[in-house]
Amino acid sequence: MEGSKKFFLALAIFLGMMNSGSAQSSTTLVPAVFTFGDSTMDVGNNDFLDSDFKANFLPYGRDFMNHTPTGRFCNGKLPTDFTVETLGFTTYPLPYLSPQATGKNLLIGAGFASAGSGYSDQTTKLYHAISLSQQLKYFKEYQSKLVQLVSRRKANSIIKGGLYVLGTGTGDFVQNYYINRKLRKLYSVNAFSDLLARELSKFIKGLHSLGARRIGITSLPPLGCLPANIRVFGHGRKTCVTRLNEDAKTFNRKLNQTVVALARELPNLMIAVFDIYQPIYDLATAPSKQGFVEAKRGCCKTGSSVKTSVLCIPKSTSTCSNATSYVFWDSVHPSEAANKFIAESLAIAGIYLIS
Secondary structure (H helix, E strand, C coil), X not given: CHHHHHHHHHHHHHXXXXXXXXXXXXXXXXXXXXXXXXXXCCCCHHHHCCCCCCCCCCCCCXXXXXXXXXXXXXXXXXXXXXXXXXXXXXXXXXXXXXXXXXXXXXXXXXXXXXXXXXXXXXXXXXXCCCCHHHHHXXXXXXXXXXXXXXXXXXXXXXXXXCEEEEECCHHHHHCCHHHCHHHHHHCCHHXXXXXXXXXXXXXXXXXXXXXXXXXXXXXXXXXXXXXXXXXXXXXXXXXXXXXXXXXXXXXXXXXXXXXXXXXXXXXXXXXXXXXXXXXXXXXXXXXXXXXCCECCCCCCCECCCCCCCCCECCCCCXXXXXXXXXXXXXXXXXCHHHHHHHHHHCHHHHHHHHC
């Protein structure tokens, strides 16, 4: 995969050089990166919330810079961290709620995502996370701060030229729909997916109205291949749960249809779907092909309660010694090694958004 990464970087640099009309700095291919969504995108906002979903303790972050937990739900980097590096940044955008997210630190973007958030506000309320609507409000607040730092013209250039990545939806199914009998009686999977797709459309329209023009949206992963779901829904079998994977495919079809409609409706919008379903499915079902050993359980030992069963036990001594051989870090989130593979798999869609 190193070859494909080098190809992506070379092609991206070429496209960036040719795209003289965009608001890019001399060293990065876009002026800023902004992330929204759930724990797959959260770089630490939940550290500043009264939430059960936090990753501010070891073993989270043990393989990140300084071997320190940052609030990322991983042993190291998220896919977006690899994207940020590939785009030429030498530092990562900070979580917006961090006290350090001030002054010049805001010039390269910010992270607005919150673990436990979903397309549905009901999902978000269950886990005291930051809703997508509130994430938009924070982004609008961010813009006001940006104008105070630089000229309005420069601020508009950063907003228009920035890359925006949204990743959420897993929690809507895993932490809401599947455990809420009333919700399942009200909505079929197809109808629930329609509901989530409408919320997605509303969010993207709001983001576009605030100036975003380059937007990438991650698909749902293969829900039935997540270790937590294999344990709960697998009936003792240690294979991916087909029914849950079909649910993810149902939503992903709605996602693609929604993105096509948005591209037609909203002026000057470059929008793409980042398909994480296939790369994670490939890793989960044939890990050895990419140099992994274990794909049915996470590297770290997880808790026993409903809310902590997906998370690492703080300072657990049962954490594996070599996370690079594990597809998953905890019971839901991929390891840094898997995140690198995922990021490289999304190269083509990424090229489109910065061209």
